[in-house]
Amino acid sequence: MTVTPASSNTPSTATQPDAMKQLSGNFSTFLTLLTTQLKNQDPTSPMDSNQFTQQLVMYSQVEQQIGTNDNLKTLISQGTSNAAAMTAGYLGKKVSVINGNASLTGGTATWTYNLAGAAATTQLTVTDSHGKAVYTGAGKTTAGNSTFTWNGKDNNGNQLADGTYTLTVKAADTNGNTIDSPVASAGTVTQIDMTGSTPMLVVGNMEIGLGDIAAIAN
Numbered sequence: 298m299t300v301t302p303a304s305s306n307t308p309s310t311a312t313q314p315d316a317m318k319q320l321s322g323n324f325s326t327f328l329t330l331l332t333t334q335l336k337n338q339d340p341t342s343p344m345d346s347n348q349f350t351q352q353l354v355m356y357s358q359v360e361q362q363i364g365t366n367d368n369l370k371t372l373i374s375q376g377t378s379n380a381a382a383m384t385a386g387y388l389g390k391k392v393s394v395i396n397g398n399a400s401l402t403g404g405t406a407t408w409t410y411n412l413a414g415a416a417a418t419t420q421l422t423v424t425d426s427h428g429k430a431v432y433t434g435a436g437k438t439t440a441g442n443s444t445f446t447w448n449g450k451d452n453n454g455n456q457l458a459d460g461t462y463t464l465t466v467k468a469a470d471t472n473g474n475t476i477d478s479p480v481a482s483a484g485t486v487t488q489i490d491m492t493g494s495t496p497m498l499v500v501g502n503m504e505i506g507l508g509d510i511a512a513i514a515n
Contacts, residue, residue: 383496384489384491384496384498384507385489387486387489387498387513388486388487388488388489389485389486389487390485390486390513390514390515391483391484391485391486391513391514391515392483392484392485392486392498392500392505392510392511392512392513392514393481393482393483393510393511393512393513394481394482394483394484394500394505394509394510394511395479395480395481395509395510395511396463396505396509397463397464397465397480397482398461398462398463398482398503398505398509399461399462399463399464399482399484399501399503400459400460400461400462400482400484400500400501400502400503401447401449401457401458401459401460401461401462401501401502402459402501402502403459404448404449404456404459405446405447405448405449406423406446406447406449406462406482407444407445407446407447407482407483408444408445408447408464408480408481408482409442409443409444409445409480409481409482409483410436410442410443410445410464410466410478410479410480410481411441411442411443411478411479411481412437412438412439412440412441412443412466412468412476412477412478413440413476413477413478414440414470414476415438415439415440415470416438416440416468416469416470416476417438417469417470417471418435418438418468418469419435419436419437419438419466419467419468419478420433420434420435420436420466420467420468421433421434421435421436421445421464421465421466422464422465422466422467423447423462423463423464423465424462424463424465425457425460425462426460426461426462431451431452431457431462432447432450432451432452433452434452436466436468438468445464447462447464459502460502460503461502461503461504464480464482465480466478466480481511484500484501485500486498486499486500487499487500487501490504495507498510
């Protein structure tokens, strides 16, 4: 059971000092030019003070924005650390996944689907990670939970590679009305992937988000 370290997805902290350094350099140049202008201005036609006052305000606003960006980076970093600590608690736990995905591992993938009522016809379709249908077949028609274990072979009998596959269930009654048929799978969390912007739980050969978890068990 491992946690994959997160890679930084936020701008480097080196950006903050560089931006402040550049702003300070520009401000120093501005003050030098302003001082020179004041020393050499025509007393009978003095400079318009509003012009350089507006520039001073602009520099102040830029400095505040740089500070705000730095604070946002700190908050993002803290949020990532908190997410890592929270998701680490899922390691070794068995979770129920409700997005229809399951991991084909060692040539076996298992789903559970629930028919809201008795069906006249039930069609099971398995698609790969690219959305291509690789298997279709008839499912059970009784109301309630049913389990479908797939051997990883397509309709031509070819053994497919392990990975993430999705089961879709389409059921209809004798009048052709669609019957609700949610799909779930289960597996044990073996890793936490923190390399992206949000933590992902690794179950078998698939990654799942926290929002796709319906239940957790030891």
